[in-house]
Amino acid sequence: MTAAYVALEGGHVIEGRGRSPGTARGELVFTTAYTGYEESLTDPSYEEQVLTFSYPLIGNYGVREERFEDDRVHPRAALAKEFTDEVVAWLESEGVPAVDHLDTREIVTDIRDGGAMKCGIAVGEDVTEEDALEQLEQCKTMSEHTDIGAQVSVEEPVVHGADNAGPDVALVDCGAKGSIVDSLLARDATVHVLPYDASEADVDAIDPDVLFISNGPGDPANYEEAISLVRAFVEDTPVAGICLGQQIVAEALGGTTEKMAFGHRGVNQPVLDLESGRVVMTTQNHGYTVDDPGDHLEVTQINVNDDTPEGLDGLEYDVITRQYHPEANPGPEDTLDFFDDVLAMVPAQKTTAVPADD
Numbered sequence: 223m224t225a226a227y228v229a230l231e232g233g234h235v236i237e238g239r240g241r242s243p244g245t246a247r248g249e250l251v252f253t254t255a256y257t258g259y260e261e262s263l264t265d266p267s268y269e270e271q272v273l274t275f276s277y278p279l280i281g282n283y284g285v286r287e288e289r290f291e292d293d294r295v296h297p298r299a300a301l302a303k304e305f306t307d308e309v310v311a312w313l314e315s316e317g318v319p320a321v322d323h324l325d326t327r328e329i330v331t332d333i334r335d336g337g338a339m340k341c342g343i344a345v346g347e348d349v350t351e352e353d354a355l356e357q358l359e360q361c362k363t364m365s366e367h368t369d370i371g372a373q374v375s376v377e378e379p380v381v382h383g384a385d386n387a388g389p390d391v392a393l394v395d396c397g398a399k400g401s402i403v404d405s406l407l408a409r410d411a412t413v414h415v416l417p418y419d420a421s422e423a424d425v426d427a428i429d430p431d432v433l434f435i436s437n438g439p440g441d442p443a444n445y446e447e448a449i450s451l452v453r454a455f456v457e458d459t460p461v462a463g464i465c466l467g468q469q470i471v472a473e474a475l476g477g478t479t480e481k482m483a484f485g486h487r488g489v490n491q492p493v494l495d496l497e498s499g500r501v502v503m504t505t506q507n508h509g510y511t512v513d514d515p516g517d518h519l520e521v522t523q524i525n526v527n528d529d530t531p532e533g534l535d536g537l538e539y540d541v542i543t544r545q546y547h548p549e550a551n552p553g554p555e556d557t558l559d560f561f562d563d564v565l566a567m568v569p570a571q572k573t574t575a576v577p578a579d580d
């Protein structure tokens with residue numbers, strides 16, 4: 223059996239079965255999703271994290287590229303009670319360590335009690351506990367990854383749906399999931415994907431109908447360029463955001479964000495819309511939250527479990543954001559209409575090809 227050690231912050235080392243070899247370190251988090259392992263493992267928001275699946279069997283319906291959210295695996299390592307051979311072969315081909323035959327209930331309980339924590343992992347024929355502890359020693363906190371956007375963003379602008387007749391959306395790519403682009407394309411938008419550190423001039427060159435800030439990994443306070451963009455454009459251009467995007471919009475408009483103890487990761491997080499009284503089930507993956515929305519945003523939706531803000535609207539500006547993932551993938555599709563609401567912020571004359579005569 224290949225040896226495998228997981229060293230938790232504080233020095234407790236757990237032994238498991240090594241499935242995919244290598245060493246890794248990252249912020250240890252868990253998802254309660256019982257489906258969607260391909261989407262989660264390719265979600266850029268998991269960059270610099272080690273993902274524990276609390277659902278006991280991962281890989282039972284294979285690995286298919288059409289379900290990927292990006293072209294590589296983002297968590298630094300993956301832990302589960304049991305991985306199938308197919309998922310292990312995929313992780314191995316990506317060079318991502320995997321460990322199973324762990325008591326994931328113990329790990330989830332540790333994270334719930336201690337919060338998301340640093341961890342170090344060593345998997346291989348000759349590895350020792352010390353190798354895992356050495357990884358732990360070198361592990362940074364999430365906030366210390368100050369330029370994490372560079373690891374997940376496009377380097378140059380990319381345009382999708384150039385021939386589409388709908389609005390032009392400037393999507394600031396802080397680690398965007400592919401299905402956000404797909405959801406906009408399905409509504410006939412042209413999507414101009416911009417690097418996470420795009421300048422005002424880059425956005426001006428597009429003259430977008432909507433400025434859209436994507437999901438992404440790390441601490442929202444570290445995305446200074448995107449925060450500046452929201453400030454620069456919000457008076458004249460509708461602004462939308464998903465997950466990290468909501469947090470960046472809040473930071474830009476006088477609000478604040480904070481780190482949660484262990485965050486929300488799963489596919490059955492209940493969200494209450496305060497106006498309609500309707501509850502929807504949502505896909506989530508975040509460790510930070512908007513603490514105070516500030517004077518320019520109002521909270522429109524909250525998490526039923528802990529009352530944290532799940533949706534924000536601009537009070538005097540056209541702004542709409544979600545903390546959860548309305549694009550689903552994985553997860554329920556209760557909230558796809560968010561994309562209709564985003565595009566509805568575009569004045570009608572901008573979406574019609576023929577301008578009025580007078």
Ligand SMILES: NC(=O)CC[C@H](N)C(=O)O
Binds near residue numbers: 442466
């Ligand atoms: N999915 C996301 O966009 C995550 C946002 C942010 N990195 C957080 O953990 O809260």
